[in-house]
Amino acid sequence: MSTTEAPRRGGPVRQGPRGALLRTGRWSLRYDPRALSVCAALAVIAAVSTVFAVGTGSYAVAPLDVVRTFLGDGPPGAEFVVVDLRLPRALVAVLVGFAMGVAGAVFQSLTRNPLGSPDITGFGNGASAGALVAIILFDAGAPQTAAGAVCGGFATATAVYLLAWKRGVHGYRLILVGIGASAVLGSVTSFLYVRADIGKAAEAASWMIGSLNSRDWSQVRVAALGLVLLLPVVVVLGRRLTVLEMGDDTAAALGVPPERSRLLLLCAGTGLTAMAVAAAGPIPFVALAAPQLARRVTRATGPNVLAAGWTGAVLVSVADLATQRATGSALLPVGVVTGVGGGLYLAWLLRAERRAARL
DSSP states (O other): OEEEEOOSSOEEEEEETTEEEEEETTEEEEEOHHHHHHHHHHHHHHHHHHHHHHTOSSSOOOHHHHHHHHTTOOOTTHHIIIIIIIHHHHHHHHHHHHHHHHHHHHHHHHHTSTTOSHHHHSHHHHHHHHHHIIIIIHOOOHHHHHHHHHHHHHHHHHHHHHHHOSSSOOHHHHHHHHHHHHHHHHHHHHHHHHHSOHHHHHHHHHHHHOOOTTOOHHHHHHHHHHHHHHHHHHHHTHHHHHHHTTOHHHHHHTTOOHHHHHHHHHHHHHHHHHHHHHHHOOOTTHHHHHHHHHHHHHTOOSOOHHHHHHHHHHHHHHHHHHHHHHHSSSOSOHHHHHHHHHHHHHHHHHHHHHHTTOO
16 A cells, blocks of 8 residues: 555546555555455454454353443443453454564565564564563563563564674575574573573463463553554555565665665564563464465565454454363463464475475
8 A cells, every 4th residue: 555646636546457546635545455355354354253252251241242242231240251351362362463463574575585474583582582581580560571572572683683684684694593593592481481480480381372361451552552653664664665575776776775674674573573472472373374374365465564464363363262162261372273273384385485496
């Protein structure tokens, strides 16, 4: 989607080979109708999944009663269960999934590689290590855990960026350095477990799997804050992502400064990853799978940032609903489901990359 200045006279929506063009006064807006329809459909699926997830549990609430409770006209006693206990968990699932999907689209676009997600490049591991330091060593609450995740994510991003620098930062080099950083951070995480007392170690281990259990409104605020602050940055710079996919020389020729744009987008993607990790832990493979699934559904080139975000929201919310329906409780961490599904997806992706002679 892009906005450009147009003649003053208004005009109708025009359909072209690269999407529709809507003119209003001095401005015109180009958009892809299919991508817009996909985003709307995914938003509806996420909303329906949220309603069913909120109604699932030992105290079952019918979907219609859930909607009525949202509107303030629910059955007696339902408001406490629906709004106070279950709604924060469902909202965290949607917000975290959206943030991870957007971050994955940014990283994969910058590296020009479907493996270039925060899970692989170590940025998510850095945020996890920072959050664990806050949880284990400082007995932190939600705000302090978020600060630790942001500090750990940006420290890792800085180290990976500097180590991968050689007359610029290129995709495969960034991924390889990130894999090495992930190994180092895994050792740091193991050391933190050893030094922690048994209670903190158990709490940290449950959080590290990627869990939505016992989420409350403080985690909702953390995830929402990350999106409010950083999603506009990614959307505004989305056109630069498309140009950067063509290569640094082409981007520079088109007036886009490659390294400055890459650095800004890396910061935005790292911030989104860190805030998502702070809210729900490192839910695996969502950032890896969501952009690729969005690209296949929209059939559009480019990063597909918003479509990837909604795909991530659907993946996490549906996975959380599946865990509750399958086990009859909310105790199974959602990261178990996304980890199993993501592992199978990664195996398929590696096979496809090898067949395409890119590996």
